[in-house]
Amino acid sequence: MNLKDRLLERIKGFDVVDAHEHLAPERERVKLEPDVCFLFSHYLTGSLAAAGFTVEGRRLDRAGVREFLLDTSKPVEERFGALEPYIPAVRYTSYAEAMWRTLEEIYGFQDITRDNFMDITEAMRGANTQGIYDRIIRDKCRIRFSLTQAGRTDYERPFMVPVLNFVLLIEFPEGRRTVEERAGKLGMEVHTLDDYMDYCRAQLRKWRDEERVVGMKTVSQPYEEPVSDSDARGLFAKLMSCGRLEEGDYHLLSVYLREKVLAMCGEEDLTVAVHAGVWDDFRRLDPKHNIPLVQKYPEVRFDIYHMGIPYVRDLAIMAGNWHNVYVNWCWTHIVSYYMTQSGIPEYLDFVPVDKITAFGGDYFMYAVEKVYGHLSMAQENVATALAMLVLHGRMTEDEAADVAKMWFWDNPIKIYNLDRLS
Template sequence: MKFQPSIIILYLFLFPYLIPANANPGPKCSALPGYRERIEEYVDSLAVFDTHEHLFNPEELKNTYFLDFTLLLHQNMYDDLVSSGMPNSVYNQLFNQPLKATEKWKIIEPYWNKSFNTASCRVILLSIKELYGIDSLNGSTVDSLSYRIKQAYSGDWFNHVIKDLCKIDNVIQETDFIGVNRPYVSYTDKFSDWITATRKYRIDSLSVAQMEPINNLEDYVRSMSIAFEEAIKMGMVAVKINVAYSRSLNFEKVSHEIAEKVFTQIKNGNESHSVSFKDAKPLQDYMLRRLLDMAGRYKLPVTFHTGLQAGKGNMIENSNPALLSNLFFDYPNLKFILYHGSYPFGGILSSLAKIFSNVYLDMNWLYAISPSYAKQYLNECLETVPVSKIMAFGGDQRCVENTYGQLMIAKKIISEVLSDKVHEGYITEYEAKTIARLILHDNGIQVYKIKNTPPVTRQ
């Protein structure tokens, strides 16, 4: 049989399409064998910048009823217990009475058995295993775990876990200026009293607390600026805005006149007078923008709670980061740091971080919400967002044990994602290590302009 030239031409034309898809491996992994282990070791050796915490003051813990196994349940796990059906009446008992550990466990156990699957629970189990040598949480281990916790806190456990075990060299703690006074701790502060006002009583309380009259809108703005400057003196390195717990993140531009009208409506009533959110919104929007002005004057970044809210019964649509877009346009020189990978609005957040040069992405808390989501999300972000804008770790925890547990999960995920990307030939081993150092540490220092000067101690 004779080959026709036309058949040969046709074959050459179709050749690329006749090869099975998996026969073309794309860019080859050129890393030397052992890169996974080397990346894991490198990630483990890094100093960590912890972007967000609510850690209990270890000294104050000693005066509470929960320096026992329930310490680790605070915030995330309690949310899951309540979500699985624990009523408020049951929940409140745990804080108001000096119960024994085994008595507390009896109350908790039915709801623990309904929610033991969550990532919050896994963080706790990992923490108690690695830090206290306890393999599971049940009626026969809560006593010995509680004993070990008390023993640990009689020494400098807080420093030991944060500095020695986690290798964290910077923590940004929310608000509690009096609390955790350590040279490596910086603070964010909230100004919710001014930006969520609906009640006359609240405005009057501010006036009493500051011993300054608040009779008109100018006074109200001045009152916020007094609080702001006080926070600056205390070492505030960023402003925190968590209003997505109570209202939408949409903040419109409002004129002074309209805001003043709302202020007068609220102020001119009896002490219990309040207005609806709908009526108060123009004043709240106005005040939020004045707060951003202040942050701009001091060149402080502004952090926003976005996505999933802790606790129960919140409106998830209020926390969609896309609602903030007008602020990104209106404040081009402000750094906006959006928390929690905006779960479940992660794709929206990475799009915003890509579109706007002033939007930064912070994955704090995400590994305790869903490690598999965090893994997929980090993978996507590394393909989407400039690496200088990604901060990959913050605990968002109440106790150092859970910060430790979550960090161990985060480091494993970060190592795996980077190693997979080296394997695919997407990045080199050297680039993987550079990324790890930036997202776990250097970006935090850069974005928050940390100078390692300890904050002032409140007298």
């Protein structure tokens, strides 16, 4: 066996922390009636849209492709018929690679064709029964913790560990009604901004202590200096008296609250996860937007996602410059397998080895089986990159295995304080 394969073998023997998913509870997944189109429904929708996916003369965007593929009110034959011509264009993407690996290992098929798509559909439906999360996540992948951000905490299995989104505290879709509902659930009354800050702290503690929440997620956004406390009090008072705010005022209030909640997460020992890169006009999602926050809140742990693709090197420098910047390669291996693989040695060059998390599947429940395919790519990427360092004499084979174990297990346990859950 060659060096990379030996390392890969050892890595596959480690327990795994899956450090980011969007999985709803299993009881909702087993209610779905999956079919072959579901395999293309997450992320590959972006590749299909980029390939010009058109149905009945109408070109669909990413969300449109997803809606079309998941619309089980239309027969699978019809949806697959629209999909089939685009498979050749997307089949070599990393998103597709995770699918091919899953298809073979979970369902036993090598390819998707017009001759077998109904057989695949049958296999998927047959497997979509209670216990599917145990079988795929726990048994097949050896995942012991799956940090999942789906706006809820009501999971059946202890290995599903919630992370919640900042928007649950800093945005007010129904204006004052949202404030009242939130506070009411905790038996609190909120009239002023100061009351609302008390509510936010109580809510964070309840999520952490009673609902096993280990982190809060936000998204990179261009840095703006927040308004003063007194201006923020005025905005909140306006929200409570008028019931709603203008768009611009909502924005000012959310920028202000985002920093307050960020600081609270540091005080309450909750990790702040930050999406960076890739989507749409990715310039708005640049990891560098976080630099002012990282400096201003040294007690907050920032776990910045996705290698900041395409700002891979920028994020490496951030994590090597500041003690409170961590890196999380969730989603990363399926955005680009090779960009990630070539990034790994550069991160080792500059970032302390104990600040890196290697894997998070980043899938929705209708694509849960692809966690397997993604994990297999992540394990292979880490094995390949570390094998190169061994060949270059930078570490021994045993040290390489130790590093991989830190990345798949020890580091995320520490960064998200997962020890306190068991």
